[in-house]
Amino acid sequence: DIVMTQSPDSLAVSLGERATIHCKSSQSVFYSSNNKNSLAWYQQRPGQPPTLLIYWASTREPGVPDRFSGSGSGTDFTLTISSLQAEDVGVYYCQQYSSTPRFGGGTKVEIK
Amino acid sequence: QALLVQSGAEVKKPGSSVKVSCKSSGGPFNSYTISWMRQAPGQGPEWMGRIIPNIGITKYAQNFQGRVTITADKSTSTTYMELNSLMSEDTAIYYCAREMRLTPAGGPFDVWGQGTVVNVSS
Numbered sequence: 001d002i003v004m005t006q007s008p009d010s011l012a013v014s015l016g017e018r019a020t021i022h023c024k025s026s027q028s029v030f031y032s033s034n035n036k037n038s039l040a041w042y043q044q045r046p047g048q049p050p051t052l053l054i055y056w057a058s059t060r061e062p063g064v065p066d067r068f069s070g071s072g073s074g075t076d077f078t079l080t081i082s083s084l085q086a087e088d089v090g091v092y093y094c095q096q097y098s099s100t101p102r103f104g105g106g107t108k109v110e111i112k
Numbered sequence: 113q114a115l116l117v118q119s120g121a122e123v124k125k126p127g128s129s130v131k132v133s134c135k136s137s138g139g140p141f142n143s144y145t146i147s148w149m150r151q152a153p154g155q156g157p158e159w160m161g162r163i164i165p166n167i168g169i170t171k172y173a174q175n176f177q178g179r180v181t182i183t184a185d186k187s188t189s190t191t192y193m194e195l196n197s198l199m200s201e202d203t204a205i206y207y208c209a210r211e212m213r214l215t216p217a218g219g220p221f222d223v224w225g226q227g228t229v230v231n232v233s234s
Contacts, residue, residue, distance in 0.1 A: 031215055040220035049207055049224035050157065055214070061222065093156050097218045100173060101147070101211075103156035 002027045002096050006104035012112040019081040021107045023094035028074045031098065038098040041070055041079045044106075045090040054079070086111065114139035116146075116208050116225035123231045124198050131194040132228045134208030145211040147221060148182060148193040150204040162211060162218070163191060198232045205229055
């Protein structure tokens with residue numbers, strides 16, 4: 001199994017400021033068939049199921065605001081919220097789909 | 113727009129079984145893979161297994177092999193997840209989700225059910 005490790009566990013960011021979340025996989029999730037990385041990011045608001053934000057490490061789902069961006073390759077990935085809005089509060093998870101699906105432990109984002 | 117609607121909350125005794133349903137609407141049910149996951153309080157989702165409804169092929173996570181069964185009823189566009197030999201550690205929210213088939217290993221989950229709370233307590 002490929003284990004996913006997120007950091008930090010939580011962070012508090014002022015409205016309008018940048019939030020950065022890291023995700024590291026225990027093995028590369030690079031998919032050679034299309035030269036992309038099998039890595040997705042989700043947002044989970046309290047009491048709701050997760051919602052898909054980004055897949056292939058950097059492709060935004062339709063309807064996801066462009067303040068959300070994903071980057072990275074191989075084993076190291078980052079989710080950036082360029083200008084934090086109040087509705088962005090929640091827990092963020094990374095997930096690999098290079099083998100048996102596995103999620104990270106989550107990063108809780110709060111307003112400072 | 114695709115929608116997954118799950119059955120209601122369950123309270124079960126240790127050693128018993130639970131069966132949760134997930135009804136799909138607004139999309140071609142047979143074209144997708146449906147996965148089941150669970151989420152314990154304060155933890156990330158844990159993948160349990162998947163089914164490809166139009167051919168009935170299943171795959172289960174090693175942690176749940178022998179204890180979980182996922183089935184599908186094409187006539188009602190409904191998927192079921194049954195978990196046996198319940199323990200208190202199985203208390204969690206159980207989700208079904210549509211899995212995008214992006215690689216042979218699977219893909220991300222773009223549509224989720226609302227979740228079903230399963231509480232295992234004596």
